Amino acid sequence: MKNIQLEKAFSRRQEGLLKLRESGTNCYRLFSKGYDGEVPVSFDVFGDVIILNYYEGEYSASVEEFRPWAKLALELTQSQSVYLKSALKDRSQERANNPMYDLKPWMGVASQESVEVSENGVKYLIRPYDGYQVGLFMDQRENRRTLARAAKGKRVLNLFAYTGAFSVACAMAGAEAVTSVDVSKKVLKWADANFALNGLEKFPHQRRPDDAVSFLKRAARRSERYGLIIIDPPSFSRSDSGVFSVEKDWKTLLKSAVAVLEPGGTLFFSSNFRGWEQEDAVDIMYQWAESMSFDAEDGSVPFDFNLGEPGYPLLSVFLRKS
Numbered sequence: 001m002k003n004i005q006l007e008k009a010f011s012r013r014q015e016g017l018l019k020l021r022e023s024g025t026n027c028y029r030l031f032s033k034g035y036d037g038e039v040p041v042s043f044d045v046f047g048d049v050i051i052l053n054y055y056e057g058e059y060s061a062s063v064e065e066f067r068p069w070a071k072l073a074l075e076l077t078q079s080q081s082v083y084l085k086s087a088l089k090d091r092s093q094e095r096a097n098n099p100m101y102d103l104k105p106w107m108g109v110a111s112q113e114s115v116e117v118s119e120n121g122v123k124y125l126i127r128p129y130d131g132y133q134v135g136l137f138m139d140q141r142e143n144r145r146t147l148a149r150a151a152k153g154k155r156v157l158n159l160f161a162y163t164g165a166f167s168v169a170c171a172m173a174g175a176e177a178v179t180s181v182d183v184s185k186k187v188l189k190w191a192d193a194n195f196a197l198n199g200l201e202k203f204p205h206q207r208r209p210d211d212a213v214s215f216l217k218r219a220a221r222r223s224e225r226y227g228l229i230i231i232d233p234p235s236f237s238r239s240d241s242g243v244f245s246v247e248k249d250w251k252t253l254l255k256s257a258v259a260v261l262e263p264g265g266t267l268f269f270s271s272n273f274r275g276w277e278q279e280d281a282v283d284i285m286y287q288w289a290e291s292m293s294f295d296a297e298d299g300s301v302p303f304d305f306n307l308g309e310p311g312y313p314l315l316s317v318f319l320r321k322s
């Protein structure tokens with residue numbers, strides 16, 4: 001079967017994929033919407049499971065047009081199943097008509113409920129049919145590695161921790177202790193499972209089901225200090241503590257984090273909020289850093305996400321006291 005766009009995407013990744021394999025990574029983006037072609041899909045490979053992300057309404061294509069693509073993706077990557085995640089125009093239809101919670105795949109054979117994958121030799125569990133997000137944000141692969149290196153011997157605070165991917169990577173790299181904060185108890189349990197999967201049952205990992213800003217305020221009152229603070233919030237969220245909007249709340253968040261940062265510590269801030277122009281967001285971060293006497297350094301986007309222009313829309317910056 002021929003599909004020039006998908007085959008091209010696969011072949012331009014060959015060198016990178018070889019390096020990924022050597023570094024103990026078996027998950028990557030095979031086809032990136034907007035970079036590999038002007039079609040409303042991305043293909044993510046997690047071990048032998050493929051996640052097909054379909055962005056309804058961005059172009060006139062129907063998802064059924066991508067069945068041959070999915071078949072070829074299975075062949076090229078020697079995977080077993082394709083699960084479909086649709087970003088529907090009408091969000092109210094998401095639960096009803098979306099096969100996101102269905103163990104039956106869109107193509108191929110059903111996967112386990114939890115699938116073990118690895119990134120830079122660290123293991124993570126992903127869940128292919130447990131909602132829109134499967135448990136690991138692969139676009140943070142490079143930043144995760146940089147953070148792990150910086151974590152050695154540090155007390156690490158991971159805010160908006162989700163399934164604890166940053167937390168586990170830091171623990172594996174020799175952090176002294178890690179605290180993971182997230183409003184969802186469900187994802188913190190998942191983080192626990194990721195710690196256990198890596199033999200870290202005895203590691204001093206604190207999990208805090210809490211709102212990030214409230215946690216920071218309380219931590220400052222208790223004079224807690226952290227050597228590395230990771231802040232990778234969603235663009236927008238609602239919880240019992242109220243509404244969080246990265247556009248409105250980023251400054252409060254960063255200021256509150258500075259209050260619990262050890263002298264000489266590092267802050268990492270990241271966001272894929274689409275309302276900021278990429279260049280403007282970077283400028284805003286650098287201006288803030290200067291006003292707070294921090295040095296700022298850009299994070300990175302993995303090769304399989306960022307293959308051309310315009311760049312992949314992920315803002316990430318490391319901030320250290322100058």
Ligand SMILES: C[S@@+](CC[C@H](N)C(=O)[O-])C[C@H]1O[C@@H](n2cnc3c(N)ncnc32)[C@H](O)[C@@H]1O
Pocket residue numbers: 136137140159160161162163164165166181182183184187210211212213232233234237238239241244
């Ligand atoms: C985009 S994910 C974060 C990704 C994560 N940093 C990672 O790299 O795996 C968003 C997470 O933020 C959590 N969250 C949303 N609002 C929050 C809040 N106000 N305080 C703490 N956690 C929050 C959600 O429960 C979710 O797990």
